[in-house]
Structure formats: structure tokens, C-alpha cells
């Protein structure tokens with residue numbers, strides 16, 4: 259806990275502890291809190307958490323329903339992806355999650371120094387299809403850092419997101435202008451990161467922008483994605499509005515404008531599959547656990563049927 263001048267260890271007041279129904283009632287990184295400093299600012303008691311402007315959360319790995327807060331009060335999420343191991347699906351998942359949380363997303367493609375000019379041009383094309391706000395950077399040859407910095411606003415909170423090893427902490431060090439935080443090489447064998455950053459940290463840049471660095475996430479979990487889904491897959495949703503039945507699930511061919519568009523090649527079929535998958539997840543966790551188990555099996559069947567139907571009509 260910090261008040262801008264002092265860093266203090268803090269404890270929750272008894273009242274706050276008592277009122278907590280689950281872990282989301284506890285302070286998380288990015289929270290603004292009402293504190294009482296004690297012992298000459300060596301210790302503090304947290305009396306209240308101010309209402310959160312935005313909340314970024316994920317399903318706790320392994321648990322069925324519990325959510326874990328990633329951070330609060332984030333204005334803009336920087337989704338990092340490494341240019342040499344681009345994963346558009348993962349990018350889309352993050353986009354959905356941020357849109358759903360009301361957080362402005364920005365895709366940051368790192369390590370562009372590893373690509374040739376033509377490879378880079380190809381990637382730029384792909385990214386432009388998936389996301390509207392994109393920057394391309396290199397932390398090692400100092401490319402794009404300046405144009406990213408000028409976009410950062412003071413008193414806004416930015417959160418670095420993305421898999422381990424993509425250069426989140428390296429970017430933060432660049433923005434800070436010194437190698438304050440530890441980074442480490444990706445594994446030679448598979449190019450995966452080593453989970454160097456192990457806990458979330460919040461830091462203020464000299465310009466006044468606030469940054470939260472996060473550990474690369476192994477499991478994104480099921481986010482509140484229904485709304486964000488429509489925004490991210492806007493093109494698909496537009497066709498969806500033309501389906502014959504209002505409650506069309508976009509899985510059965512009859513009267514479905516989305517499936518028609520896929521078949522006519524107007525919608526990329528991989529994108530459609532990804533859309534279905536995320537749509538399913540978003541519907542999925544609005545249900546009780548038992549309902550979910552049943553539905554999960556049924557959905558698997560539906561996808562199989564669709565694929566079969568598609569093969570037969572090809």
C-alpha cells in the first residue's frame with residue numbers, strides 16, 4: 259500500500275474483513291483505499307475500498323466458479339504478443355475480456371526486430387484484421403517505444419497483459435528508462451517464457467502514467483465475455499442480426515446468416531469456430547455447475563454435427 263510518499267504494510271479493518279463475502283471484497287492491485295497510517299507511516303489499516311471503475315478478473319485455475327481479481331481501475335490494457343510467435347486466438351481472447359470489462363484495449367506486438375520487413379508487413383495485415391488499436395515495438399532496438407510513450411496519458415492506469423516471455427517487463431523497463439525489473443531469456447527449447455514476473459506490481463512513470471505489470475498468465479479462464487464477444491467479433495455479429503430466427507444459435511444451418519457467410523467465404527471459418535468457442539464459454543459460466551456438465555457434452559456433439567454437415571456439403 260502506498261500513499262504517494264510512503265510505502266506501508268497494511269491490514270484490513272475488522273469491519274472490512276467481516277463484510278467480505280469472497281476474495282473480490284479484498285483490495286487488489288489498482289485499488290484506491292481509505293487508510294489510517296500508524297506508527298509514523300510504518301503501518302496502515304485499510305478501512306474502505308473506493309468503488310472500482312473497472313475490474314479485470316479471471317476464473318481461478320482449477321476452480322469451477324471462483325473468480326480472481328487481476329487488477330482494478332485499469333483504463334487501458336496493453337495486450338502483448340511477440341511478433342515471432344503471434345497467436346491471434348489468444349489476442350482475440352484478451353480483446354474480448356477487455357471489451358467486456360469496459361477497458362480500452364491496445365495490441366502491442368513486441369520483438370519486431372526478429373522479423374524481416376516483409377514478414378512484419380504480413381503480420382501488420384493480420385493484426386489489423388483482429389484489432390483496431392495496434393503498436394509495433396522492439397525493446398532491444400528501441401523501436402516504437404517513443405510513439406507508444408506519447409500515447410500514454412498521465413493519471414491513467416495501464417496494465418501489461420500477455421503470455422510469459424513476450425517482453426512485458428522489458429517494455430516497462432524501457433518506459434522507465436532503466437532496467438529496474440528483472441527479465442529473463444525465453445527457453446531455448448520451445449521459446450516459452452520462464453514466468454519471470456511472479457507477482458503483480460504497480461509503478462508510476464515520471465510522466466504520471468501508472469503501470470501494472472502482471473505475470474504471464476497460464477490460464478486466462480472464463481471471463482465475462484458475452485458483451486465483449488459481440489464487440490470483438492463485430493463482423494460476425496452483423497451477420498447474426500440477419501438470421502431468420504431471433505434466438506439462432508448459429509450452429510444449425512437453417513436460416514443462419516452467419517453459417518451462410520462462412521460458406522460463402524465472407525467470414526473466415528477459423529474465426530467462426532473461435533467465435534463459437536468463446537460464445538459457448540460465455541454462456542457456459544452463467545449456468546450452474548451441473549447444467550454446465552450436461553451442456554458441455556451436448557455442445558461437443560453440436561460442433562461435431564456442424565463439421566460433419568459441412569464435410570457432406572463440400
Ligand SMILES: Nc1nc2c(ncn2[C@@H]2O[C@H](COP(=O)(O)OP(=O)(O)OP(=O)(O)O)[C@@H](O)[C@H]2O)c(=O)[nH]1
Nearest residue numbers: 369397423425426427428441442443453454455474
Ligand atoms: N529480440 C527481442 N527480445 C526481447 C524483446 N523484448 C523482450 N525481449 C526478451 O524476451 C525475454 C522475456 O522478456 P520479459 O520482459 O521477461 O517477458 P515478460 O513478458 O515480462 O515475461 P514474464 O514476466 O515471464 O511474464 C527477455 O530475454 C527479453 O530480453 C524485443 O523487443 N526483442
Ligand SMILES: [Mg+2]
Nearest residue numbers: 426427454455
Ligand atoms: Mg515479466
Ligand SMILES: [Zn+2]
Nearest residue numbers: 501506508514
Ligand atoms: Zn445464426
